[in-house]
Amino acid sequence: MRILPAVAALSAMVICLVASAGLAQQPKSSRDAFSICGSGQRITCVVDGDTFWFRGEKLRIADIDTPELSPPRCQRERERGLAAKQRLLDILNSGPLSFKTTAREEDRFFRKLRIVYRDRRSVGDILVAEGLARKWEGSRRSWCE
Numbered sequence: 069m070r071i072l073p074a075v076a077a078l079s080a081m082v083i084c085l086v087a088s089a090g091l092a093q094q095p096k097s098s099r100d101a102f103s104i105c106g107s108g109q110r111i112t113c114v115v116d117g118d119t120f121w122f123r124g125e126k127l128r129i130a131d132i133d134t135p136e137l138s139p140p141r142c143q144r145e146r147e148r149g150l151a152a153k154q155r156l157l158d159i160l161n162s163g164p165l166s167f168k169t170t171a172r173e174e175d176r177f178f179r180k181l182r183i184v185y186r187d188r189r190s191v192g193d194i195l196v197a198e199g200l201a202r203k204w205e206g207s208r209r210s211w212c213e
Contacts, residue, residue, distance in 0.1 A: 102160045104153070117152025117201060118192075119179060120160065128179040130170045132192035132201040135211040142212035149211075152200040159191055 102120065105113035110121040117134025120127055134156075135149035167182040175181055184191040195201035202209070 102157055104157060114153055114157045114160065117149060117156050117195065120156065122165075126179045127167075127182050127184070128175055128177075129184050129192050130172075130181040131183050131190060131204050132195055133204050133208055134195065134201045136208075141210065145211040148200065152195060155195060155198065155200055156191070159186055159194060163187065165191075 100112050100123070103113045105115050105121065110126070111124050112122055114120045115126075116137045118129040118132050134152040135145040137146065137149040137153065140146035140149055163186060166185040166188075168185065170181045170183065172181050186194070192201060192203070196203055
């Protein structure tokens with residue numbers, strides 16, 4: 069039965085084509101403008117420096133780790149977390165975004181794991197370069213040291 073590997077390969081190719089067709093996401097209206105998430109319905113808003121909602125879907129930036137805000141473990145983490153959150157909001161509102169899937173579709177909190185790009189540059193790389201994030205190395209490290 070050599071047909072099964074061929075069907076699997078064709079299926080994978082179709083999935084890749086469909087995924088790449090929807091890669092570029094440009095805000096369609098002012099409704100798509102990002103805000104800071106509140107306690108109400110979350111459609112397109114920023115939760116913290118590495119998590120946001122886009123068109124009703126919760127995403128986590130897969131290639132970085134930013135300081136925690138809920139709850140921060142020290143004042144330094146809180147301050148850096150707020151700065152990362154504000155900077156992410158600014159970047160997301162500055163133009164079209166594109167998303168790249170990773171080896172894992174979701175994390176344990178059911179957030180979609182994506183590498184996020186703005187003008188072909190990783191948003192994660194921008195935040196790391198500005199000292200507001202670290203490259204993701206598989207586990208969180210303290211921001212309080």
